[in-house]
Amino acid sequence: MTPLLSLARRLRRTPFSEGVEAAGVRAYTVYNHMLLPTVFESVEEDYHHLKQKVQVWDVSCERQVELRGPDAGKLMQLLTPRDLRGMLPGQCLYVPMVDETGGMLNDPVALKLSEDRFWISIADSDLLLWVKALANARQLEVLVEEPDVSPLAVQGPLADDLVERVFGADAVSLRFFRFGFFQFQGHDLVVARSGYSRQGGFEIYVEGSDLGMPLWHALFEAGADLDVRAGCPNGIERVEGGLLSYGNDMTRWNTPFECGLERFCNVQTAIGCLGRDALLRVSMDGPNRQIRPIEIEGERVPVCDRAWRLLAGDEHVGQVTSAAWSPDFDTNVAIGMVRMTHWDPDTELMVETQEGLRPARVQENFWI
Amino acid sequence: MTPLLSLARRLRRTPFSEGVEAAGVRAYTVYNHMLLPTVFESVEEDYHHLKQKVQVWDVSCERQVELRGPDAGKLMQLLTPRDLRGMLPGQCLYVPMVDETGGMLNDPVALKLSEDRFWISIADSDLLLWVKALANARQLEVLVEEPDVSPLAVQGPLADDLVERVFGADAVSLRFFRFGFFQFQGHDLVVARSGYSRQGGFEIYVEGSDLGMPLWHALFEAGADLDVRAGCPNGIERVEGGLLSYGNDMTRWNTPFECGLERFCNVQTAIGCLGRDALLRVSMDGPNRQIRPIEIEGERVPVCDRAWRLLAGDEHVGQVTSAAWSPDFDTNVAIGMVRMTHWDPDTELMVETQEGLRPARVQENFWI
Numbered sequence: 223m224t225p226l227l228s229l230a231r232r233l234r235r236t237p238f239s240e241g242v243e244a245a246g247v248r249a250y251t252v253y254n255h256m257l258l259p260t261v262f263e264s265v266e267e268d269y270h271h272l273k274q275k276v277q278v279w280d281v282s283c284e285r286q287v288e289l290r291g292p293d294a295g296k297l298m299q300l301l302t303p304r305d306l307r308g309m310l311p312g313q314c315l316y317v318p319m320v321d322e323t324g325g326m327l328n329d330p331v332a333l334k335l336s337e338d339r340f341w342i343s344i345a346d347s348d349l350l351l352w353v354k355a356l357a358n359a360r361q362l363e364v365l366v367e368e369p370d371v372s373p374l375a376v377q378g379p380l381a382d383d384l385v386e387r388v389f390g391a392d393a394v395s396l397r398f399f400r401f402g403f404f405q406f407q408g409h410d411l412v413v414a415r416s417g418y419s420r421q422g423g424f425e426i427y428v429e430g431s432d433l434g435m436p437l438w439h440a441l442f443e444a445g446a447d448l449d450v451r452a453g454c455p456n457g458i459e460r461v462e463g464g465l466l467s468y469g470n471d472m473t474r475w476n477t478p479f480e481c482g483l484e485r486f487c488n489v490q491t492a493i494g495c496l497g498r499d500a501l502l503r504v505s506m507d508g509p510n511r512q513i514r515p516i517e518i519e520g521e522r523v524p525v526c527d528r529a530w531r532l533l534a535g536d537e538h539v540g541q542v543t544s545a546a547w548s549p550d551f552d553t554n555v556a557i558g559m560v561r562m563t564h565w566d567p568d569t570e571l572m573v574e575t576q577e578g579l580r581p582a583r584v585q586e587n588f589w590i
Numbered sequence: 591m592t593p594l595l596s597l598a599r600r601l602r603r604t605p606f607s608e609g610v611e612a613a614g615v616r617a618y619t620v621y622n623h624m625l626l627p628t629v630f631e632s633v634e635e636d637y638h639h640l641k642q643k644v645q646v647w648d649v650s651c652e653r654q655v656e657l658r659g660p661d662a663g664k665l666m667q668l669l670t671p672r673d674l675r676g677m678l679p680g681q682c683l684y685v686p687m688v689d690e691t692g693g694m695l696n697d698p699v700a701l702k703l704s705e706d707r708f709w710i711s712i713a714d715s716d717l718l719l720w721v722k723a724l725a726n727a728r729q730l731e732v733l734v735e736e737p738d739v740s741p742l743a744v745q746g747p748l749a750d751d752l753v754e755r756v757f758g759a760d761a762v763s764l765r766f767f768r769f770g771f772f773q774f775q776g777h778d779l780v781v782a783r784s785g786y787s788r789q790g791g792f793e794i795y796v797e798g799s800d801l802g803m804p805l806w807h808a809l810f811e812a813g814a815d816l817d818v819r820a821g822c823p824n825g826i827e828r829v830e831g832g833l834l835s836y837g838n839d840m841t842r843w844n845t846p847f848e849c850g851l852e853r854f855c856n857v858q859t860a861i862g863c864l865g866r867d868a869l870l871r872v873s874m875d876g877p878n879r880q881i882r883p884i885e886i887e888g889e890r891v892p893v894c895d896r897a898w899r900l901l902a903g904d905e906h907v908g909q910v911t912s913a914a915w916s917p918d919f920d921t922n923v924a925i926g927m928v929r930m931t932h933w934d935p936d937t938e939l940m941v942e943t944q945e946g947l948r949p950a951r952v953q954e955n956f957w958i
Contacts, residue, residue, distance in 0.1 A: 225594070225595050225597075225616065226594060226595060226617035227617065227619065228618065228619045228628035228825075230825075230835075230838055230912070231838045231894060231911050231912070232714060232835065249595065250593050250594075251598065252595075252601070252620035255715075260596035261596065346623065347716050347719065348719055349719070351695065351716055351717070351719040352719035352723045355721075355724045356723045356727055358689075359723065359724055457596075467598075468600075469600030469623060470599045470600045526598065527597035527599065527603065528599055529599055
């Protein structure tokens with residue numbers, strides 16, 4: 223049974239909460255101490271609509287950590303094993319953030335606003351505390367703050383149509399993971415071609431809470447004939463697409479290599495990264511467990527509210543950390559971490575849910 | 591309308607979740623990325639029972655940050671403006687934690703296990719990241735980790751009876767904010783006289799998740815004739831008692847002085863505290879706003895899910911951040927932050943809730 227969520231100021235509302243409520247939000251999760259909608263009509267209705275139309279998502283919980291000052295670039299490189307030397311203003315980069323042991327602290331998207339100014343658009347951990355402490359203890363010349371910036375995502379196959387109507391043709395000429403500044407009611411807002419779905423779209427970094435509801439209304443008015451709806455990151459679509467979730471599919475106990483993020487790690491050249499030494503070692507040996515797509519057989523799985531053990535006979539060989547019934551693929555799709563002895567495609571395993579054992583199979587690819 | 595909470599692995603279950611569910615938990619909040627029960631029968635039923643009997647609370651979400659090593663004490667003092675030189679093993683201390691500007695990062699209880707080992711029992715922020723970064727950047731000889739320790743609280747007027755039955759007479763001879771090691775099924779567990787209520791009681795720091803449900807069952811079996819029930823921090827009782835909540839009543843934007851925590855700040859002698867210089871300045875000038883008990887007139891207030899502005903005429907003079915209808919005091923009790931121009935007892939203000947304006951009055955004392 224789905225429990226209720228007790229509201230309090232500590233679970234921060236967003237500049238779009240009024241719109242989200244008027245659109246009939248049914249459930250939330252809590253992410254970075256903030257409300258993140260999870261269901262409007264139903265997870266499956268939302269899923270079909272996302273794949274066919276266009277949705278507006280309140281992802282304010284993707285809080286920003288702003289670095290500003292002469293040492294901003296140096297601090298950025300301290301945080302991540304990705305080599306940032308070639309990063310250009312106007313570029314977004316997915317940057318695993320690691321501690322001194324190479325353990326994942328967050329998996330944000332970073333935006334380079336200028337040579338001395340970055341936004342880190344964070345997943346669910348208080349990365350601000352990590353960054354502030356390092357900046358202070360290393361006496362770097364950089365200001366670190368959480369600005370009043372709340373991302374609003376426009377996702378789905380009709381996202382270009384909607385964004386063009388509100389921000390103009392130049393906005394939709396953006397390439398993937400690029401951003402520009404576009405006007406809304408006299409304010410320059412960062413608009414990026416990015417987002418937490420495989421359906422394409424944009425994220426608008428709404429700077430100034432007061433602009434939240436005016437932009438929300440403008441998008442819904444402009445998109446009425448497109449059947450635009452309020453939506454949210456979808457638990458089925460993101461697992462189909464293999465989009466990882468920090469705290470679900472990986473934690474501080476995992477390296478980026480275990481998460482299959484080796485292409486975002488340049489351990490030879492990312493000089494200055496705090497976790498580089500530890501990851502150099504890992505990159506030589508390779509991980510002995512890694513994220514894999516997993517299919518779970520049989521009827522609809524229960525809610526994946528805990529790590530499910532993966533078993534080969536009596537042997538514990540990994541765990542499933544996200545799972546959902548996929549209407550489009552007519553099976554249960556899942557994300558797991560599997561030991562190398564059992565990570566080859568088509569390996570047959572059993573998965574232990576809170577409602578009993580199910581046959582599962584390692585897949586070659588996610589469902590995209 | 592109370593929304594639903596979507597469950598996922600990211601919202602961690604606890605060693606006691608099975609017991610909490612069997613006891614009929616109705617609602618949760620999320621605290622340190624973990625489930626914290628908020629309602630069993632109803633907030634008011636739970637409140638009356640807490641004040642009359644004894645409850646067992648799953649407060650696993652009070653995660654521990656463990657410091658261990660020769661520099662553990664030095665690191666502790668770096669974190670807080672409270673002078674820790676006199677702290678003894680076996681002692682708990684409430685220690686505001688501040689950043690370099692004196693802004694509150696957390697308001698934990700620290701336990702000194704030995705000269706080179708501490709647990710910091712944290713409120714809702716990832717303090718681990720702050721502490722780990724400082725330890726690393728300052729090259730301190732200390733290990734910083736989140737151990738497998740989950741507190742279980744026993745609270746209420748009959749708490750001594752119950753704890754004596756399970757842990758023996760020595761446990762109930764503990765003075766307030768002292769702890770000792772007491773046996774349960776062959777394991778030495780930290781038991782402290784402490785807890786997040788004004789009704790008295792204990793917190794048992796359950797080390798090893800496997801011990802969780804055996805201890806849960808032992809407490810319920812031992813306390814059957816005491817009418818022991820599953821409970822949780824109570825939103826009415828804690829506001830009556832003036833127990834602050836990090837994220838609700840204070841944030842990083844507040845100093846300990848604004849929170850009325852000056853008695854836990856020894857800015858003259860807490861040498862080594864990172865935020866000491868900033869707080870020395872604040873201690874000389876005094877804060878210009880501070881936490882106050884606030885009474886809100888009229889019928890039951892709505893859920894305080896956002897900061898409510900406090901107004902004196904048109905002037906914005908503060909905010910209410912927690913509020914509840916108190917059956918025992920037959921009024922709405924609240925916690926607010928009020929500007930010094932309006933913080934004297936009996937000052938009459940208006941408070942702006944999401945359902946309109948209400949008369950409010952600054953109080954001299956909390957309802958204890």
